[in-house]
Amino acid sequence: MNIESRLAQIGSISEPVTGAVSFPIYQSTAFRHPRLGQSTGFDYARTKSPTRSVLEQAIADLESGDAGFASSSGMASLQTIFALFSQGDHLLVSLDLYGGTYRLLEKVMSRFGVTASYVDTNDLDGLESKRQSNTKAVLIETPTNPLMMITDIAKVCTWAKHHNLITIVDNTLLTPFFQRPLELGADIVIHSATKYLGGHNDVLAGLIVSKGKELSEQIAFLHNTMGAVLGPQDSWLMMRGMKTLALRMERHQHNATRMAAFLDAHPMVEQVYYPGLESHPNYEVQQRQSSGNTGILSFKMKDARTIEPILRSIRLIAFAESLGGVESLMTYPAVQTHADIPEEIRRQIGVDDRLLRFSVGIEHIDDIIADLSNAFEIASNELN
Missing domain, CATH: 3.90.1150.10 (Aspartate Aminotransferase, domain 1)
Known part of the structure; x- marks a missing residue:
């Protein structure tokens, strides 16, 4: 099915009881257990909630990923991803970088021993020169904000895989409608969903999509543990915005x-x-x-x-x-x-x-x- 149709149909066939075309807002934070040892699949809203789950499945499908995660902001999504790394780890990051990402790396993550080098990610020689023995990942913005620099995603992903590095691509500016980094070899895609995905300047949200079972399980653990998840009202607003x-x-x-x-x-x-x-x-x-x-x-x-x-x-x-x-x-x-x-x-x-x-x-x-x-x-x- 073409992406235009998949977008328009987000949530429209996901409510089997009433057949509601607009998926309901499940405001509940707690869910009844049928009996001891049994679950409906929903236990506590921080871990999983029905409205958020439909959004997460939708973005995973649109980005050709294995799992999606909806966060309370784009920065919350970045913080969740950065929690994959440990004290002493090093990241390679796009030189022309959104200021909020720079602030998070330099004023927060640095306090926990995670360091970053800023490099033109389209320059493999530059990446290689900045790569260290403790480098764990490459974070790419493409196009960058605000200078619209472009990185050859497939080229960098091939280089990163050769060095066993995770490739993270910020796809905020193009969205999966115009660009799908996971299909080009990336491991993780992030969005400030507040922007084009929401599209109406009325909802604050972040989205993560991952490829691979092990990495998806690690992010699911961090998403639940850190708890910066998206509420049901905002999840519904995101789906409503993404339809157009x-x-x-x-x-x-x-x-x-x-x-x-x-x-x-x-x-x-x-x-x-x-x-x-x-x-x-x-x-x-x-x-x-x-x-x-x-x-x-x-x-x-x-x-x-x-x-x-x-x-x-x-x-x-x-x-x-x-x-x-x-x-x-x-x-x-x-x-x-x-x-x-x-x-x-x-x-x-x-x-x-x-x-x-x-x-x-x-x-x-x-x-x-x-x-x-x-x-x-x-x-x-x-x-x-």
Whole structure:
């Protein structure tokens, strides 16, 4: 069955008693045992709950994985995965990294003796040079946030397996509709499901999908033990949002492609970061391993003084942190999403005071372009 149909049918044939097309919200935290030594399969909601189970099975199926796990946020999913590692373990991590992941690694995991090296994960020589005898895993963002760097997933997975390393891929920006890393050799996929999977800026959630019986059992133990699980109301909201993922991602991609072309031609813009542009350095890799492109892009203004008036003047586009919702949002990474990354590291990779990140929504693209064009004009007039 095609992915569009599988998405639309999430939960629709999972309730056998009433035949409810929208799977119910099971609010219960406790479940009655038929008799001593027997269980319905549900005992306590932290371990397993009916509504969450349908969501977890759905994401596992969509990502071609063996098990799915729904967490209370994307960061909770990352923390659960990082708990696979022990004191003295070392990780290789994408150089252009979401600031929250950097914060978790450097300010929390480091206290427990887990260290990380940051490297361009598309550079096998760079990965090899940073690999240590205690290296246990590679964490890849592709595309990265915010500079849209692309990693050849299959190439890195082959290298990682040769060294007995776990490969973890953050698939938040493309979702299983456009990219399925487990089919390319990855061991674990994670999502900040708050973003495109939920899609409406109304639910906080994280999702994990694993491949392999042993690894899935380890994650199931950690998920239950640490307890940062997703509640039934939010699980239902996630399923409701995912039903329209195919439609939304197609529109996000269309709008972002148009917006990238507009920005690429604008005289006030120095550079556009979007993997759908043929000028992107890894355009061919992106075309090979993914069936489409994300709705997020970044762009660098020529003059840092234009940033404040642009953010002040946009109206349809909201100046807000987050991405992947139906509404267009613009973020200033240097002082928001990536503020916890030291300035010298940010500037080294290109996250400076001239960079804006743009989550292009599903509004009519002409209206989005008109709003940003007006903001550019105001900024230009104020400078002159």
